[in-house]
Amino acid sequence: xxxxxxxxxxxxxxxxxxxxxxxxxxxxxxxxxxxxxxxxxxxxxxxxxxxxxxxxxxxxxxxxxxxxxxxxxxxxxxxxxxxxxxxxxxxxxxxxxxxxxxxxxxxxxxxxxxxxxxxxxxxxxxxxxxxxxxxxxxxxxxxxxxxxxxxxxxxxxxxxxxxxxxxxxxxxxxxxxxxxxxxxxxxxxxxxxxxxxxxxxxxxxxxxxxxxxxxxxxxxxxxxxxxxxxxxxxxxxxxxxxxxxxxxxxxxxxxxxxxxxxxxxxxxxxxxxxxxxxxxxxxxxxxxxxxxxxxxxxxxxxxxxxxxxxxxxxxxxxxxxxxxxxxxxxxxxxxxxxxxxxxxxxxxxxxxxxxxxxxxxxxxxxxxxxxxxxxxxxxxxxxxxxxxxxxxxxxxxxxxxxxxxxxxxxxxxxxxxxxxxxxxxxxxxxxxxxxxxxxxxxxxxxxxxxxxxxxxxxxxxxxxxxxxxxxxxxxxxxxxxxxxxxxxxxxxxxxxxxxxxxxxxxxxxxxxxxxxxxxxxxxxxxxxxxxxxxxxxxxxxxxxxxxxxxxxxxxxxxxxxxxxxxxxxxxxxxxxxxxxxxxxxxxxxxxxxxxxxxxxxxxxxxxxxxxxxxxxxxxxxxxxxxxxxxxxxxxxxxxxxxxxxxxxxxxxxxxxxxxxxxxxxxxxxxxxxxxxxxxxxxxxxxxxxxxxxxxxxxxxxxxxxxxxxxxxxxxxxxxxxx
Numbered sequence: 001x002x003x004x005x006x007x008x009x010x011x012x013x014x015x016x017x018x019x020x021x022x023x024x025x026x027x028x029x030x031x032x033x034x035x036x037x038x039x040x041x042x043x044x045x046x047x048x049x050x051x052x053x054x055x056x057x058x059x060x061x062x063x064x065x066x067x068x069x070x071x072x073x074x075x076x077x078x079x080x081x082x083x084x085x086x087x088x089x090x091x092x093x094x095x096x097x098x099x100x101x102x103x104x105x106x107x108x109x110x111x112x113x114x115x116x117x118x119x120x121x122x123x124x125x126x127x128x129x130x131x132x133x134x135x136x137x138x139x140x141x142x143x144x145x146x147x148x149x150x151x152x153x154x155x156x157x158x159x160x161x162x163x164x165x166x167x168x169x170x171x172x173x174x175x176x177x178x179x180x181x182x183x184x185x186x187x188x189x190x191x192x193x194x195x196x197x198x199x200x201x202x203x204x205x206x207x208x209x210x211x212x213x214x215x216x217x218x219x220x221x222x223x224x225x226x227x228x229x230x231x232x233x234x235x236x237x238x239x240x241x242x243x244x245x246x247x248x249x250x251x252x253x254x255x256x257x258x259x260x261x262x263x264x265x266x267x268x269x270x271x272x273x274x275x276x277x278x279x280x281x282x283x284x285x286x287x288x289x290x291x292x293x294x295x296x297x298x299x300x301x302x303x304x305x306x307x308x309x310x311x312x313x314x315x316x317x318x319x320x321x322x323x324x325x326x327x328x329x330x331x332x333x334x335x336x337x338x339x340x341x342x343x344x345x346x347x348x349x350x351x352x353x354x355x356x357x358x359x360x361x362x363x364x365x366x367x368x369x370x371x372x373x374x375x376x377x378x379x380x381x382x383x384x385x386x387x388x389x390x391x392x393x394x395x396x397x398x399x400x401x402x403x404x405x406x407x408x409x410x411x412x413x414x415x416x417x418x419x420x421x422x423x424x425x426x427x428x429x430x431x432x433x434x435x436x437x438x439x440x441x442x443x444x445x446x447x448x449x450x451x452x453x454x455x456x457x458x459x460x461x462x463x464x465x466x467x468x469x470x471x472x473x474x475x476x477x478x479x480x481x482x483x484x485x486x487x488x489x490x491x492x493x494x495x496x497x498x499x500x501x502x503x504x505x506x507x508x509x510x511x512x513x514x515x516x517x518x519x520x521x522x523x524x525x526x527x528x529x530x531x532x533x534x535x536x537x538x539x540x541x542x543x544x545x546x547x548x549x550x551x552x553x554x555x556x557x558x559x560x561x562x563x564x565x566x567x568x569x570x571x572x573x574x575x576x577x578x579x580x581x582x583x584x585x586x587x588x589x590x591x592x593x594x595x596x597x598x599x600x601x602x603x604x605x606x607x608x609x610x611x612x613x614x615x616x617x618x619x620x621x622x623x624x625x626x627x628x629x630x631x632x633x634x635x636x637x638x639x640x641x642x643x644x645x646x647x648x649x650x651x652x653x654x655x656x657x658x659x660x661x662x663x664x665x666x667x668x669x670x671x672x673x674x675x676x677x678x679x680x681x682x683x684x685x686x687x688x689x690x691x692x693x694x695x696x697x698x699x700x701x702x703x704x705x706x707x708x709x710x711x712x713x714x715x716x717x718x719x720x721x722x
Contacts, residue, residue: 025397105196599619
C-alpha cells in the first residue's frame with residue numbers, strides 16, 4: 001500500500017496543488033518560498049503524530065486568493081467555490097496488501113479493478129450565513145466606535161477573521177469515492193470518518209525530521225547523547241530487542257549489589273546519627289541507602305557520545321563540527337523514527353508509513369551532502385522490517401535547497417516546485433523524457449540523455465536559480481562576472497537590483513543551448529542565451545581554368561566562407577540555436593535587423609514565438625561603431641583596440657602573432673576580424689590576461705580600461721530588469 005498522489009487546496013501558496021509520490025523516495029527541490037515547508041506543515045497538521053501537529057490552523061494559513069474570495073462573498077453575498085483548506089491522499093493498494101484496516105471502513109468501491117482510495121482532510125467553513133451575520137454585527141460596532149472617536153481606525157474583515165475564524169471552521173476527515181473510469185475523486189460521496197469513529201492511525205503513520213534540528217556543538221549541550229537515550233527507549237519498548245535489554249538490566253542489577261556495599265560504608269555515619277536522635281527504634285525498621293540504578297534515567301543523564309581521534313584518544317561530541325553532528329543527528333533520528341514505525345510486536349505497523357526529512361544539508365559541506373543522498377536509500381530502503389514478518393514499505397520525502405544533493409539523486413525521483421501566478425505547482429522531472437522523446441524521436445532521446453547527464457553531473461544549481469545565462473565557451477565564462485560588475489557600477493544609485501545581487505546561474509553549454517529549450521520552458525526560468533551570429537557566405541569553387549566545379553547532379557560546388565556579419569558578401573548564419581529559436585528560413589539580414597524587444601521569446605505549444613513579455617532572449621553580435629562582428633573575440637577586439645595595443649606585450653599566453661596587433665603593422669593593425677581568427681592562442685588564457693590587465697579608475701570602478709560589447713550589455717540589462 002502506498003500514497004501515489006497528494007492534493008492540497010487553499011493552504012498558503014498551495015492553492016490548487018498536486019504532487020505525485022514515488023514508491024520509495026521523492027526528492028523535492030525548488031527555490032526559497034516555493035512551498036516545500038508548507039507541504040510538510042499541512043501533512044503534520046492533518047495526519048501528524050508529533051507534538052507540533054496539535055497546533056491549530058491560523059488565518060494566515062489560508063491562501064491569499066481564498067481570503068479575498070471569502071471577504072468578497074461575506075461583504076457582497078454569494079457562495080464560495082470551496083469553503084476552506086483541504087488535504088487529499090490518494091492511496092493505491094494491491095492484492096498482496098493486508099486490507100483489514102480499510103476493507104470494512106474506508107473502502108468505498110468493491111470493483112476489483114479500482115484499487116484506489118482517497119482520504120480527505122478539511123478545515124472548512126461551517127455556516128457562511130452565520131459568519132456573514134456575525135461580521136455585520138461586528139462591522140456596525142466598529143462604525144459606532146468611529147463615530148464616537150474621529151481618530152479611531154475601524155477594524156476590517158481580516159482583523160475579525162484572525163481573531164474569530166476558529167468559531168466558524170470545523171475539521172473533517174473523510175474517505176471520498178474515487179471514480180476509476182474518470183480517474184478522479186467524487187467529493188459528494190464520502191464516509192465521515194469522525195462521525196463513524198474510524199481512526200486512521202493504523203492506515204497512515206506520518207513522522208518528520210524538520211530543518212530546525214536541535215544540533216549544537218556548545219560544550220554544555222549534548223544533543224547527540226540525548227538522542228542516544230531516545231533510541232534506547234524505543235529499543236526497550238520493542239519486544240524484538242528483549243534479550244539485549246534484559247542483559248542490560250542484569251548488568252545494572254549486579255552493579256547495584258556492588259554499590260550497596262560501598263554505600264553502607266559511605267553513608268554509615270549518617271545512619272548512626274539518625275539512631276542517636278531516636279529516629280529508629282532498636283530492632284525496628286533499619287535505614288539503609290542502597291543503589292537503585294534505573295536504566296532509563298541512567299541513559300538520560302549519563303550517556304556521552306564520543307568520537308575516536310585515533311586508537312589512543314577519544315574526544316566528546318562537542319568537539320565535532322556542526323555539519324558532522326547534523327549528519328549523525330539525522331541518522332540517530334531516522335533510527336528512532338524507524339523503531340516508532342515498527343511499533344511493538346503486539347501491534348501491527350500502519351499500512352502506510354511516510355517519513356519527511358526537511359533540508360538535510362544544514363551545516364554540511366558538498367562532499368558530505370553527496371554521501372548523504374547516495375546512502376539514504378540504503379538506510380530507508382529496507383522499509384519497516386519486523387521479526388514477525390509484519391513488514392511495511394517506507395515512503396520518504398526529502399526537501400532540499402542543495403544542488404549537490406540534487407546532482408547525485410535519481411533524476412526520476414525529483415519533484416520541482418515553482419511559483420506560478422502566486423501559487424505553487426509541482427512538476428515531475430521524469431515527465432521531461434516524454435516531452436523530449438515526442439513521437440519516438442531518436443534525436444529527442446539523445447537530447448534528453450545529454451540534458452539528464454549534464455544536469456546531474458554539472459549544473460544542478462539551475463533548479464534553484466531565478467535566472468540563467470547560457471554561454472558558449474571559456475572566454476565568456478571568465479569575463480561575464482566582470483561585465484556584470486561593470487554594469488552594476490554604472491547603475492549605482494538607480495532603482496535596479498544589481499546583477500551580482502540576483503540569483504543568476506551561468507551555464508556553459510557550447511553551441512547546444514537549444515537542447516535546453518524544453519527544460520527552460522519546463523522550469524520557467526528567465527533565460528539569456530549568449531551566442532555568436534556565425535555569419536558566412538557561399539563561394540563557388542573554381543577549377544584551375546576558372547570554371548565552376550560541379551557535383552554529380554551538375555550543381556556548382558560551393559564552399560562556406562566565414563566573414564564578419566557586416567561583410568557585403570555575408571548572407572547567412574550557421575548558428576544552430578538562432579535557427580532553432582527564430583526559424584530556419586531567415587537570412588542574415590533578418591537577425592541583424594532584430595531589436596532587443598524582437599528577440600524576446602516565449603513557448604507556444606511546440607514553438608518559440610516572439611513576444612515582448614517573453615522569458616527567453618538570444619543575443620549575438622550587433623552593429624557597434626559601424627561594425628558587426630562575427631564572434632565574441634571579434635566584437636571584444638573591435639571596441640577595445642587601444643586596450644590591446646597598449647598592453648599587447650603583457651598578453652604572453654592568450655595572444656599569438658602579436659605583431660599583427662601592433663600599431664606599427666600596416667596591413668592588419670585595424671583588422672579585428674583577422675585578430676580574432678589568427679591571433680587568439682588560448683581562449684582561457686586570453687580571458688585571464690584581460691582580467692589581469694584590468695585597471696580601477698579614480699572613482700573606484702573596476703575594469704575601467706576596457707568595454708563590454710554592446711550586444712552583451714543589452715542582454716544583461718534585459719535580464720537585470722526582467
